[in-house]
Amino acid sequence: MIRIGLDIGGTGIQIGAVDESNQIIAQASIPTRTDIPFEDQVQQMVDCIHSLLDPQINPALTMENVASIGAGIPGIANEAGTxxxxxxxxxxxxxxxxEFQKRIDKPFFVDNDANVAALAESVAGISAGTSSSVFITLGTGIGSGIIINGKVWKGHHGIGGELGHMILKLDGEPCSCGNHGCVETYCSATAMIRMAREAVAKHPDSLILKLAEGNPKKINAKMVFDAVRQEDAVAKELFQRYVSYLSQAIAGVVNFLDPEVVILGGGVSKAGSLLLDAIRAEYPKYVLFNDQPLPQVEIASLSAEAGIIGAAMLS
Ligand SMILES: [Zn+2]
Incomplete structure (x- = not known):
């Protein structure tokens, strides 16, 4: 049997067929169209699935072989698939x-993209073989997914797993959600860039500003990490502050859930061992029972394909 996964993003939709060993055996993409009616967009996804199912490419690629279809979305969905x-x-x-089942009569599931990425890692990625894990994406915003007993835990009402909007600092930075001081406003790539701009305004001699060709608007997270690697004092101070915030967020997860693994994904996680080593050293400071064995913190091992694989695994 095969499963179809759809990774629905703001600009594009990646669609793939995944086999029983969690490998993508066929893949295609279509643009996300917000300018056409929703039903027409669904029809385009369905057309794309039909075009993927070509037994001449792989004999497994037939509609009879499709066990289920899953979709990851940058939003929230309920048990009814709405x-x-x-x-x-x-x-x-x-x-x-x-709308999907009007066109293809197969089990269809939809879930938040961070939940989907968490599931993909727990089936085919860095947390494969574990039964509990928490996945945190450090990107423009913060996404998070909780896996308990091998399944996504999204809460009784479908709105759980929003670590990004737990408050880290009372009366802190304003957040897009309307509150202040959320984890997202201190631990996202956006937060790092804001902190870097503030830092270079005070210290224009920082290497960060040089890497951004003197234009604070051009600063990105990678420039901050590059400056840390080159021992820039301003970048190192900023990095330590960022690590401290993220460590407190991770310790919150550990104190509350004690999963087997905490996985970091998203743009900021591309810093790799620089970030990982710092977090592993720092986060236990904020854990209550830190004389006990603690969850391993790891970087996500699947990249773009996690969205398709995880969506296909939904059940
Ligand atoms: Zn918030």
Whole structure:
């Protein structure tokens, strides 16, 4: 049997067929179209799935072989397969399963993209073989997914796993959600860039500003890490502050859930061992029972394909 996974993003939709050993055996993409009716966008996804199912390429690629279809979205969905809210696509209470099943009569599942990435890692990535893990994406925002007993835990009402909006600092930085001081406002790539701009305004001699060709607007997270590697004092101070914030967020997860593994993904995680070593050294300081064995912190091992594989694994 094969499973179909759809990774629905703000600009593109990646669609793949995944075999029983969690490998993508066929893949295609279509642009995300917010300018056409939702039903037409679903039809385009369905057309793309049909075009993938070509037994001449691989004999497994037939509709009879499709066990289920899953979709990851940058939003939230309920058990009925209705997208409750997906701002990027303008979907609100959108009956995605219902619309799909009018066209393809197969089990259809939809879940948040961070939950999907967490599931992919726990099936085919760095946390494969574990039964509990928490996945945190450090990107423009913060996404997180919780796996318990090998399944996504999204909460009783489908709105859980939002680590990014736990408050880290009372009366802190304003957050897109309307609150202040959320984890997202201190631990996202966006937060790192904001802190870097503030730092170079005070210390214009920092290497970070040189790497950004003197333009604070050009600063990105990679420049901060590059400056840390070159021992820039301003970057090192900023990095230590960032590590401290992220460590407190991770310790919160560990104190509350004690999973087997905590996985870091997203753009900031590309810093690799520089970030990982610092976090592993720092986060136990904030854990209550830190004289006990603690969860391993790891960097996600799947990249772009995690969205397809995880969506295909939904059940
Ligand atoms: Zn928030």
């Amino acid at each position: 997208v409750i809210d997906c701002t990027n696509l303008g979907w609100k209470y959108t009956p995605l399963r219902q």
